[in-house]
């Protein structure tokens with residue numbers, strides 16, 4: 001097997017300067033909102049109230065919208081709502097049509113094109129839903145949908161059929177029924193709150209929900225999937241952190257795709273969560289012209305470690321309707337993984353997964369490191385392409401060694 005160590009497509013590897021620019025922490029700044037009072041800017045409810053939700057606002061703030069974006073924004077509210085917090089909007093480079101932040105939140109007309117293999121429920125969640133708002137696919141854990149709203153809307157959202165309610169799905173979680181199901185199923189030891197974004201709930205509502213779940217004796221492990229630390233770091237108040245830390249073990253998975261999303265504001269919000277003893281993970285989606293580049297992905301993952309976040313998953317982009325313009329290939333994902341393992345800190349290396357279309361769950365995808373296996377050996381290659389042999393007999397014992405009886409150690 002030939003292993004290509006050069007960077008993607010024979011391009012020049014990024015210079016040290018480019019990589020350190022990707023990894024430096026900067027504030028998102030105030031931009032258009034420079035004269036807003038600091039107390040308002042830092043208030044998460046102010047940020048939500050002032051979200052960009054209409055094409056008119058967007059055009060005013062960003063005269064450089066392309067025709068594709070303008071047409072996309074006009075149609076967005078029929079499919080997946082347009083929504084961007086002022087804080088996050090300031091990360092967009094209006095002069096760069098290919099800005100990796102821009103591509104994630106500004107609608108494009110391509111969203112209205114659906115390829116024949118794309119779906120409205122690509123992971124088959126509705127067919128694994130015993131009660132509304134609960135997905136029970138794996139034996140010991142459930143996905144518990146808390147709300148259909150988010151602070152901002154990712155254009156490639158896998159749950160866009162229900163999130164933001166733009167397409168009339170009319171999602172209404174029924175906490176009583178969801179909790180009753182968990183309570184009635186002793187095999188459920190892990191409850192993952194998601195949505196929509198659970199951290200959009202008030203502290204009181206979230207505390208109530210977490211308390212009710214914690215009161216179920218067989219629920220060992222709680223976790224929250226949220227993009228709020230990235231879209232709305234102002235929401236991560238010390239009061240929220242103090243409330244959350246009552247429910248340990250509680251893990252949080254965040255969602256960052258590009259190093260530029262890790263601003264000083266996000267870094268500080270993540271520090272507050274980590275200081276509350278909450279182990280942090282990150283889930284990225286592999287996206288074309290956002291992070292489908294080994295140098296960009298590596299910078300993101302290393303920068304996450306600097307924020308005490310363990311990169312958990314990289315997702316192959318689900319086959320959600322209207323996402324073809326954002327989908328990178330599985331081959332690109334494998335190439336990125338090849339550039340990570342061995343080349344950087346093992347803690348920075350997430351698992352690359354495909355959430356199997358139709359509802360098979362997450363399947364890990366790895367570059368092949370086992371070259372061949374037969375009765376006597378496993379032939380492996382390392383990250384540098386060097387080949388090694390691990391001798392092993394068919395029954396798992398080291399090759400060539402007859403089974404030995406090991407004397408019992410003497411008891412002292």
Ligand SMILES: *Cc1c(COP(=O)(O)O)cnc(C)c1O
Nearest residue numbers: 135136137138141142143192362
């Ligand atoms: C992703 C997911 C989970 C959690 O999976 P882990 O691999 O344990 O993080 C649980 N339920 C559903 C339906 C999911 O999609």
